[in-house]
Amino acid sequence: MPATLSPRKALHEWQLYLFLVPSLVLVATFMYFPAASAIYHSFFDWQGGDAARFTGLANYRRVLNDVVLWRSFETIGILIIANIIKLIPSILLAVLIHRLGSEKWQYWYRVLLVLPMIVPGLVRLFIWKFFFDPNFGILNKVLDFTGGKTLLIALDHHFLRWGIFHAGVPVPWLSESHLIVPSLIIWGFPWIGTVGVLIYLAGLQSIGTEVYEAADLDGVNSFQKFIHIELPLIMTQVRLSLVLLIIGTLQGFGLQFLLLGANGGAGGSGMVPGLWMFNRAFSAGEFGYACALGMVLFIFILALTLLNNKYVRVEK
């Protein structure tokens, strides 16, 4: 803990305040000011120019009746649930690596894990986009090769009745309205999050080998070890990544934008709230309305964060 200074001594050390000035100025200009501006302009009919007409709560009333927005919240809800399930492989991988006897291997697996991180996110994204390409993509080739396609055709014919899978016709993953959300869910298989795995591994490190030896002597099986020893120890980290993931998914729209464009793809199936805000601002020029959409998103995220602080205590 830093020592508290009496006001007199602090006056003597006044130069210390200068050290904070650059950060403060930057943060005030590029974070506080835009936020204040967003709140202010959310009450205006504003095309981004000098002319802004005060319209009171009109933007917010429009938000309530905005079909696209509420549908986009449904989509993002599905994606959030999918992303929560996608946390599981990272947890399992961390536990597996941790259970290895050899420290050397643990280190090398960690290095290998970090490797995908050094490939720029965009390159990764575009390679995956290539996987989904109807004619050249790997996904369709795998489906043809393994017979998964036949299964999908049968599924479509008997249950889904979408009429989108046909023998001999490549599956248009990213341009078929029904398939956009499933594609976004498959995206990134096997869903290993490098930072996540490293965080879990750090949490697991506090388990000593003697705990495992005692468990072995008691004849505890692997699954019980996971539930009773490992999972409780990384619960803090799991909760933390859960919160970050939900907030991240809720405000993210880069992936949807790059894959599907500002309109959210065929039938707007890939429209998410962030993208809708972006779309209103930069495609439609409705900056005032976009600000209001941003505020709605902000309120959702703030509510989630507060809920989390109240019910899900993360110990430091």
Place this chain on the structure above:
Amino acid sequence: MTDGQTIAKGRKSADWLKHLVIGGILLIEMFPFYMMLQISFKDNAMFNRSPWLPAWITSWHWENWIFGARLVTPYLANTVFISVSATVGSIVIAVMGAYFFARYRMPFSGILWSAFLVLMLMPGVANIVPLFLLLKEMHLLNTLWALVILGVAGGQVFNIYVLRNFIEDIPKDLFEAAEIDGASHFQQIMNVVIPLSGSIIGTLAILTFLGSWNDFLMPLIVLRDRQLFPLGVGLIYLDGEPVKEWGRTMATYFLASLPLIILFLFTMKLFVRGLSAGAIKG
């Protein structure tokens, strides 16, 4: 004794299975990069004939790589400029800010600290629209400086948050000794803080650098002139071309990844340790 041995043996044979599973997962994880590399030497016809295996070396299409290199080089210079300036600026300013919070508890320290922490809750997405208009007012649209400044500002909260913890852990005696020797606050930062928190500064620098390198949304919004594009935006434009020669595209992707791969080779330990250690802290 025998019990202990069977346990040890049991663990070992199970380890074999674990290696298999971990290896399998990592292989799938690497698969996209394998595909990128091997396709980069083929043309579309070759890829259609045999999509999975690398082509024989005599039939490699090196011109894919020449195409990629020509495309990437000008973008690369912009990206390096943005990322390096943003990282240096962000770290220098954050170290100073963190020093303010960590050295003494000054009047208003508490309020200022909460003012920083609140920003962690603020979603960036709501800010994009006003930020764009602010940059327009400041005549920074379509300049690289806009991206540098945004990078510096954006990194402040997290970097100060982490650095404050580390600077507070430095023994007070060291500061006091320096003070008795007549060191100013600036000299104390140079001679006490920086040498002692070198590794965390390195880690934060890498994270800031990666963040800036991988950002594509702000560059896409801010920049209009092709000669200012960073790598990411360049790749987005390449992706937008209607007819694709996949070999060329993949070669370009690989070349676009190369700088980070080289950086990683030199800073591997810092990467792995820093990410793990940073994970423990917060």
